[in-house]
Amino acid sequence: MIDKALKMTENIEDWYDRAEVFADIASVLLPPHDYDILASLVLEWPDVLLPNLAQELSATLSVSSVGSSFKELLVVFSGREDSIKVEPDCISFLPLRSGSTIKRRVEITPLRPGQVPLGIRIEGLGISLKRDIRLVVAPILPRLLAPHGEIVEGGRFLVPFEVELTSRVEITALKIAYEREALKLLKMPDLRGAAGPGKLRGSVIFEALRPGELRLGPLVVRTPDYEVPSELLTIHVRPARPELSVEFEAPGWVRPGEELRLTAKVRCVRGKALGVVPSFEPGDAWAPLLVQEEAIGDMGPGEEATLEFVLIALREGRSSPGKLVLSYSDLEGKEYRLEQEAPEISVSRIQRPVAPRERRRPARAEARPVSIPLKPRRIVALPLSIKLAPISPKPLEKEELALRLGRVEFWDAEALGPMPEGPSVELKGLIGSGGLSIVYLGSIAGRGVAVKVPLFPRPWRTLERSEQEALLAEAELMTKLKHPNIVAVLAYGTSPWAWVALELMEGGSLRAILDQHYSEGLPIRETVLMGIQLADALEHGVHHYGIVHRDIKPGNVLFTADGIPKLADLGLAKLMMRSSRGGEVKGTPAYLAPEQVDPGTYGEVDWRTDIWQLSLTLYEALTGRNPFMAPSPVEIQARVVSVQPKKPSDIRPDVPKSLDEVLLTGLAKEKEDRYETAEGLRRALLAVLEEELSHG
Structure with a gap:
């Protein structure tokens, strides 16, 4: 019969910093031999672990005494597959000698933020001891998401991301690693500030500079105390469709039987054109003397090649010397063909002035025939037959109800009548606020108005001069814009701060x-x-x-x-x-x-x-x-x-x-x-x- 006794300390002060496990095996008897062991196992890891990053956990076994036949002690780690990875998941302490200290190391990779459980099991000669501990993982988990749609060389694309926060965090910076020779960073969102708990989402905009399989990341979220990286992302950039352009140079006039020297400048506008081969098809009124049709070869963006042709004009008239045909393929083997007609040349015994060809601009929509008079009638201030969304002013605070706005700088006498002595604006309700101002329901000279003041938080504070000047500049601008379909400025002033009384739009x-x-x-x-x-x-x-x-x-x-x-x-x-x-x-x-x-x-x-x-x-x-x-x-x-x-x-x-x-x-x-x-x-x-x- 085997009699076993196993003890572990229960008064460990801080499981998140250090776990100490004391295995004390006394009087374990298996006749006819005696087995005795006294040892302590200490596990150590960083105070805060980072998600998606392999970090070290050390295990130290200190042996006080051990029986001669107690050979090996195993420590087995276990955790949820979606929460943590441990490599290796089992470590062996061998050989065991009295007075010895044995150290082992494993790599732990948390897969999510927050608190992650890790199971620890100690085994040896029939002894089995299990303990669960909780690791503290930084409350941030950034993820790079796959871009939507196809990514083409030379094009722009969005890389969406999300940052999961399990608690409130102060974010000081957001950065991303990328291959600078293959990608160009165009826009990076700014997530600085306190946020969470919840998920922050955004997108990074890149321009693809070359095709191929590219590694992107990690996306790194920085806080005052640590940086948390995301996993890497692999993207596939397709080669851009190669695009060539041809520009001809030639005199505008030759005599019959005279040689015409025609130059064609071929340029690669975008993409990679492989195996560019030219061919020239002369026009009916022209005979070729020298045609350059050697292969140009591969062309990259911005590269140019010049081709020269010599032709004889056979008869008088005006015609094109011929057509240049370029055959090529892209990086994926798809074939293309570009045909470009040379400009017309005048063939005559007497030189005549050649009028330049008129450049045609694309027709605009307003230029198309329409069934309206030459001077269309104007339709202004016409009500629409739709359901409206009437304003619903909110109650004001006491300080706002007591306010009287004055010191008038502008007064629309045509709309409000003669300005009374000491005019003032009373505030009656809060209509709403925008990015730059607050709008109140007010009254001036017995007429309901919308009153606009610079946006500032309540309780009140002193307004910056620039804020007041911006509002008055807008008001002064709007007084010049008289139109039945523009909200009218009725008055504005500067006491106790800048204010503008506008036409009330109740709909x-x-x-x-x-x-x-x-x-x-x-x-x-x-x-x-x-x-x-x-x-x-x-x-x-x-x-x-x-x-x-x-x-x-x-x-x-x-x-x-x-x-x-x-x-x-x-x-x-x-x-x-x-x-x-x-x-x-x-x-x-x-x-x-x-x-x-x-x-x-x-x-x-x-x-x-x-x-x-x-x-x-x-x-x-x-x-x-x-x-x-x-x-x-x-x-x-x-x-x-x-x-x-x-x-x-x-x-x-x-x-x-x-x-x-x-x-x-x-x-x-x-x-x-x-x-x-x-x-x-x-x-x-x-x-x-x-x-x-x-x-x-």
Whole structure:
């Protein structure tokens, strides 16, 4: 019969820092031999472990005394497969000698944040002792997610990520490792600040510089105390479709029978063109003397090759000397063929002046024939037949109720009547707040108004001078913009701080109307009527004065109690003559135009930026969707410059094709491809309206 006794200390002070296991085996008898062992096992690991990273756990066995036949002690580790990895999961202490100390090391890799259990089992000569401990793992787990869609060389792509936080954490930096010769980092989100618990999501924007299998990461989240890396991500970049261009150089005139020297400059615009082979097919009126058709070989982006041809003009007239054909393939073996006709050459015994070919620009939508008068009628201040979203002011705090705003700098006597002595504005309720200001329901000279003051937290603090000047600059700007479809400034002043009294728009915003009543979009006729009026406001009330709004969106289209739409909030408006560059992206992310996102590619902001934003607002009003909406501002900006919106009729089949054309023209990526003016957009919408009316 075997008699066993096994003891472990239960008063360990801190399981998260150190676990001490004392195995004391006394009087274990197995006749005819005696077995005695007295030993201690100490496990040590870092105070805080990092997820997805292999770290060391040390095990030290100190043997006080051991019987001659007690040969080996095993320590076995176990844990959930989705929580922790241990390599190796079993360690052996051998040989066992009295007074000896044996050290072993294992690697532990936590797979999730928070507290992770680890099972420990000690075995030897029939002894089995089990203990579960809990490891403290940093409460951060970053993950790189696979990009959506195909990645092509030379193109931009998004790498989504998420950071799981099991407790509140102060994030000081976010960085990502990548192959700099293969990728170019374009946008990196800023997650600095306190966050959690929960998940933070975002995307990193890259440009692929070369094809192949690329390793990306890790994504590293830095806190004041430690850095937590993600696992690596492998992406596949397809080679770009090779694109070649050909530019010919030749005299514009030769005599019959005279040699013509024709030069063709071949350039690789993008991608990698393999095995480029030229061939030349002469025209009917030309005979080749020298044709260079040797293989050019492989061409990379920016590389050029020059080909020369000599031909004889056979007869008089005007014709092309011939056609250059280039055959090549891409890195995946797909074959391509480019055919480029040489420019026409005049063949005559007497030289005649050759008029340069007129450069044709793509036709704009406003240039197409439309059934409208030469001077289209103006439709302004026309109510829409839609459900409104009336404002619901909230109660004010005592300090706000007691406020009286005064020191008038501007007073619209035509709207408010003669200015009374010592005029003041009373605040009656809180309408809402935006990124730059708070809007109250107020009263001035017995008339309800919307009162705008700079945004600041309550309780009150002293306003910065720049905040007050920004609001007054907006107010002064809006007093110049007189139009029935622009919210009017009635008065403004500077006491006790800058304030502006605006026309009260009781019907609410287009944003609220869509959210509350028209999630699938407004009626087509009402959308077009609204667009006509807002385009008129831009042409005659904003752009006419050399001003760009820059922040047109559903939240800045307000309605009167009668349903008349009006443009509001010129807080980001600028004179067109002033540059909008400088590295700072201004505006609402979901409604930025391509030139606001990437001015280096699409140029500076100008009046056509407003045409984009109004077209996008009408698109959303019609379909209930913003085609560029995404979970984060970075993803939105990437979609703005890379995604072509669907036709509204693909989302809503009753939308006429003519309205598809109008909105997609206004949403062209290049400014030159949009309507030249807001008046052009207005005329196109008016044509759609008349088409709808003519069909019933």
